[in-house]
Amino acid sequence: MKTYSPEEIEKVLNALRKNHMQAHYVATSEEALELVRTLLPKGATVSHGGSVTLKQIGVTELLKNGEYDYLDRSAEGLSREQVEEIYRKTFFADVFLTSANAITEKGELYNVDGNSNRVAAILYGPKSVIVVAGINKLVPDIHAAVERVKTVAAPKNTVRLSCQTPCAQTGSCISLAQTDSVACDGCKSESRICCNYVVCAQQRHFERIKVILVGEELGY
Helix, strand or coil, X not given: CCCCCHHHHHHHHHXXXXXXCEEEEECCHHHHHHHHHHHCCCCCEEEECCCHHHHHHCHHHHCCCCCCEECCCCCCCCCHHHHHHHHHHHHHCCEXXXXXXXXXXXXXXXXXXXXXXXXXXXXXXCCEEEEEEXXXXXXXXXXXXXXXXXXXXXXXXXXXCCCCCHHXXXXXXXXXXXXXXXXXXXXXXXXXXXXXXXXXXXXXXXXXXEEEEEXXXXXX
């Protein structure tokens, strides 16, 4: 993992701001959680995507404190139909929380999804989107972001989700063996989680997306 100087981090934050995203840097998970708290109005309807990062810093527990209308997709006893209903209700949420598969030094967010409720909510619906990402998610550009998904994010998430894909077994996407491989090349598994590919560049809605970059290695 590349080490970033304070000056380099500030350049990334400024790049995100130029793309009309609100951008913050904090050193620790504890600071990140406190910042998330300040960005969540009490009584707000809040939901989130599947995220190891959010669990690691304590966001999912924060949302259960009774101060928010929490659309909890992981609540015990939910049927698949009830989970799908929460996905749809999320489009009307005040705040959607997520992480990112990669953030480029040029101020772009890169996300790849299978079910795609996460990328859908990032793009449209919730009034505010809060993205929390560890410093390990920073990459130079979109090409590096694609490689990161194929060699880190997708393989680790397929293992976490018990998906029977080639990358879960080998640790990297089979498309990397192709000399002419492009971003959306991959396996033909029914469990494939790389189905929709989204780059968030300059935003039309000023500061709807808020990025919190954390100076720790978090998530996949």
